Amino acid sequence: MHTLGATLVAVSPGAVEIALVPGPAVSQQHGFVHAGAVSAIADSAAGYAALTLMPPGAGVLTAEFKINLMAPAAGARILARGRVIKAGRTLTLAQAEVFSQGSEGGERLIALLTATLMAVQGREGVGD
Amino acid sequence: MHTLGATLVAVSPGAVEIALVPGPAVSQQHGFVHAGAVSAIADSAAGYAALTLMPPGAGVLTAEFKINLMAPAAGARILARGRVIKAGRTLTLAQAEVFSQGSEGGERLIALLTATLMAVQGREGVGD
Amino acid sequence: MHTLGATLVAVSPGAVEIALVPGPAVSQQHGFVHAGAVSAIADSAAGYAALTLMPPGAGVLTAEFKINLMAPAAGARILARGRVIKAGRTLTLAQAEVFSQGSEGGERLIALLTATLMAVQGREGVGD
Amino acid sequence: MHTLGATLVAVSPGAVEIALVPGPAVSQQHGFVHAGAVSAIADSAAGYAALTLMPPGAGVLTAEFKINLMAPAAGARILARGRVIKAGRTLTLAQAEVFSQGSEGGERLIALLTATLMAVQGREGVGD
Numbered sequence: 001m002h003t004l005g006a007t008l009v010a011v012s013p014g015a016v017e018i019a020l021v022p023g024p025a026v027s028q029q030h031g032f033v034h035a036g037a038v039s040a041i042a043d044s045a046a047g048y049a050a051l052t053l054m055p056p057g058a059g060v061l062t063a064e065f066k067i068n069l070m071a072p073a074a075g076a077r078i079l080a081r082g083r084v085i086k087a088g089r090t091l092t093l094a095q096a097e098v099f100s101q102g103s104e105g106g107e108r109l110i111a112l113l114t115a116t117l118m119a120v121q122g123r124e125g126v127g128d
Numbered sequence: 129m130h131t132l133g134a135t136l137v138a139v140s141p142g143a144v145e146i147a148l149v150p151g152p153a154v155s156q157q158h159g160f161v162h163a164g165a166v167s168a169i170a171d172s173a174a175g176y177a178a179l180t181l182m183p184p185g186a187g188v189l190t191a192e193f194k195i196n197l198m199a200p201a202a203g204a205r206i207l208a209r210g211r212v213i214k215a216g217r218t219l220t221l222a223q224a225e226v227f228s229q230g231s232e233g234g235e236r237l238i239a240l241l242t243a244t245l246m247a248v249q250g251r252e253g254v255g256d
Numbered sequence: 257m258h259t260l261g262a263t264l265v266a267v268s269p270g271a272v273e274i275a276l277v278p279g280p281a282v283s284q285q286h287g288f289v290h291a292g293a294v295s296a297i298a299d300s301a302a303g304y305a306a307l308t309l310m311p312p313g314a315g316v317l318t319a320e321f322k323i324n325l326m327a328p329a330a331g332a333r334i335l336a337r338g339r340v341i342k343a344g345r346t347l348t349l350a351q352a353e354v355f356s357q358g359s360e361g362g363e364r365l366i367a368l369l370t371a372t373l374m375a376v377q378g379r380e381g382v383g384d
Numbered sequence: 385m386h387t388l389g390a391t392l393v394a395v396s397p398g399a400v401e402i403a404l405v406p407g408p409a410v411s412q413q414h415g416f417v418h419a420g421a422v423s424a425i426a427d428s429a430a431g432y433a434a435l436t437l438m439p440p441g442a443g444v445l446t447a448e449f450k451i452n453l454m455a456p457a458a459g460a461r462i463l464a465r466g467r468v469i470k471a472g473r474t475l476t477l478a479q480a481e482v483f484s485q486g487s488e489g490g491e492r493l494i495a496l497l498t499a500t501l502m503a504v505q506g507r508e509g510v511g512d
Contacts, residue, residue, distance in 0.1 A: 003131065003153045004164075025131045035190050036132075036171055040164025062163050063475060064500055066194040066322045066450060068349050068370060070342045085368060086326045090474065091447060091502075093324050093368065112341060112349065114324060114370055116448055116500065118475075191347060192372055194322060194450045196477050196498060198470045213496060214454045218346065219319060219374075221452050221496065240469060240477065242452060242498055244320055244372065246347075259387065259409045260420075281387045291446050292388075292427055296420025318419050322450040 006041050008048070014084040016048040021077055033073035038080075038098055042067060042113040045082030046094035050117040053087045058119045063091070065115035073110050075100035085114075092117045134169050136176070142212040144176040149205055161201035166208075166226055170195060170241040173210030174222035178245040181215045186247045191219070193243035201238050203228035213242075220245045262297050264304070270340040272304040277333055289329035294336075294354055298323060298369040301338030302350035306373040309343045314375045319347070321371035329366050331356035341370075348373045390425050392432070398468040400432040405461055417457035422464075422482055426451060426497040429466030430478035434501040437471045442503045447475070449499035457494050459484035469498075476501045 004026050010017035018041045020026065026037035043065050051060045082096040098111035132154050138145035146169045148154065154165040171193050179188045210224040226239035260282050266273035274297045276282065282293035299321050307316045338352040354367035388410050394401035402425045404410065410421040427449050435444045466480040482495035 034168070036164065036168025039167050039171070039193075040162070043164055043167070062197055064194065064196040064448065065167075066192065066370065068192040068372065069190055070344070070349055085324075086365060088326070093326055095368075109342060112351075112370065114322065114368065116324065192320065194498065196469075196500065198472070198477055213452075214493060216454070221454060223496075237470060240479075240498065242450065242496065244452065290424070292420065292424025295423050295427070295449075296418070299420055299423070318453055320450065320452040321423075322448065324448040325446055 004037050004040060006044070011048070011052065013052050014049055014087070016045050016052065016082045018045045018080045018082070019077055022075070031074065033078055035069055038069065038073050038078065038111050039067050039113070041078065041080040042082070042096040042098050042111060043115060045080035045096040046113060046115040047082070047117055049082035049084050050087070050092040050094045053084055053092070054119050058121055061118045061120055063116045063118045065113055067111055067113040069111050071100070071108060071110045073098070073100055076103035077101045079107070090119065092119065132165050132168060134172070139176070139180065141180050142177055142215070144173050144180065144210045146173045146176070146208045146210070147205055150203070159202065161206055163197055166197065166201050166206065166239050167195050167241070169206065169208040170210070170224040170226050170239060171243060173208035173224040174241060174243040175210070175245055177210035177212050178215070178220040178222045181212055181220070182247050186249055189246045189248055191244045191246045193241055195239055195241040197239050199228070199236060199238045201226070201228055204231035205229045207235070218247065220247065260293050260296060262300070267304070267308065269308050270305055270343070272301050272308065272338045274301045274304070274336045274338070275333055278329070278331070287330065289334055291325055294325065294329050294334065294367050295323050295369070297334065297336040298338070298352040298354050298367055299371060301336035301352040302369060302371040303338070303373055305338035305340050306343070306348040306350045309340055309348070310375050314377055317374045317376055319372040319374045321369055323367055323369040325367050327356070327364060327366045329354070329356055332359035333357045335363070346375065348375065388421050388424060390428070395432070395436065397436050398433055398471070400429050400436065400466045402429045402432070402464045402466070403461055406457070406459070415458065417462055419453055422453065422457050422462065422495050423451050423497070425462065425464040426466070426480040426482050426495060427499060429464035429480040430497060430499040431466070431501055433466035433468050434471070434476040434478045437468055437476070438503050442505055445502045445504055447500040447502045449497055451495055451497040453495050455484070455492060455494045457482070457484055460487035461485045463491070474503065476503065
């Protein structure tokens with residue numbers, strides 16, 4: 001997230017928001033934010049949302065995700081809103097909507113991600 | 129791709145390989161390559177593979193992709209092999225397998241991506 | 257839909273509901289509705305929702321869909337609620353939530369589908 | 385599978401084939417096999433392929449699947465070839481390719497499915 005210049009802007013049980021202010025490092029040659037960066041913040045928002053509902057000490061791994069990219073990512077800020085759809089003992093389903101926000105307000109849905117997250121306990125390297 | 133430190137290592141009609149040598153910018157706190165970086169090179173390998181079969185001047189947009197992450201991305205090099213499954217006039221289906229390669233040879237499948245790519249003609253900002 | 261015993265129970269612009277009363281034809285050996293039948297009604301609900309926003313005479317094809325199955329499909333009735341997330345000229349993104357409903361009220365989310373639908377004009381065999 | 389008229393035509397460790405001879409029950413109004421039936425046999429081929437590598441007594445549940453439908457399902461026979469990509473203790477990743485076969489030979493890839501399957505032990509209703 002640091003490499004992308006993304007920041008965690010809101011956290012509540014089962015919901016997380018991550019914002020990205022587009023800069024050269026995450027933009028492709030025409031000024032849009034690269035799809036890879038959009039996917040990364042969406043996946044992170046879904047993953048952290050899942051983590052908020054897991055027991056202390058648990059880590060979270062993305063088992064799979066799917067993203068539909070509906071419009072180019074432009075604008076003053078890109079915001080990913082993640083929320084848990086269903087929390088389970090082993091698997092959690094979460095979704096993230098990504099919006100492009102203008103500098104004078106207004107936002108547009110540009111991507112939708114669905115992710116399956118796996119809770120892991122006591123496995124080195126994946127604690128939170 | 130530049131931000132991630134990824135390089136295009138092979139291109140032929142319908143097939144592309146992209147490699148990433150893990151460094152701090154793409155690694156999470158425990159030394160694995162971040163799932164977002166794995167997804168980004170996999171999506172790029174699929175997208176460029178699709179582009180090799182499109183008419184000159186066309187650009188390519190990812191309409192959606194799905195990735196399954198089967199093992200943590202560690203190793204000396206991460207390699208994404210993209211190939212076209214079915215090239216269509218409007219939509220192309222491509223797949224990318226991502227391998228982690230050891231410093232002494234040997235590789236392990238760590239992720240599988242399936243992507244729907246859309247050919248775009250004469251739309252500003254999406255030419256190749 | 258006829259083979260499955262499914263019926264269209266609600267239609268409005270951009271939203272469609274399809275219900276299935278479980279019977280032997282769609283149940284597996286233990287009495288749950290087969291995942292294939294759940295997917296079929298979810299895909300149909302998403303597809304018809306997309307069709308409601310397309311121009312007269314257009315047909316709709318599912319280019320791809322993804323479904324997460326969170327719980328076994330049991331209950332007095334299985335209901336799929338489809339709605340359009342983003343309608344586009346060529347591609348439409350729609351989602352369907354599938355609920356299992358008890359005989360005395362109450363419902364539980366059992367599946368979530370996201371689909372990319374393609375509008376087709378004047379192609380034989382895919383009109384609405 | 386019985387409702388659809390599908391049959392298991394080949395089974396080996398990690399690979400399964402399921403065939404469907406199109407009839408009125410699985411065809412939509414224009415003679416193509418319904419996408420729901422294509423998905424059902426593809427999901428079953430992936431699921432049974434996963435089951436062949438699981439311990440005796442285990443059952444298999446589809447946690448999620450994604451399918452890309454590339455061409456209408458017509459022809460004398462529809463064949464789904466499922467195979468395991470990666471077998472894990474908890475989750476197995478499998479893929480199925482679906483072909484439409486002509487009455488005089490020749491086949492065409494019409495769909496590609498990727499599924500995450502979950503092994504379940506001793507849970508009533510999901511044994512094999």
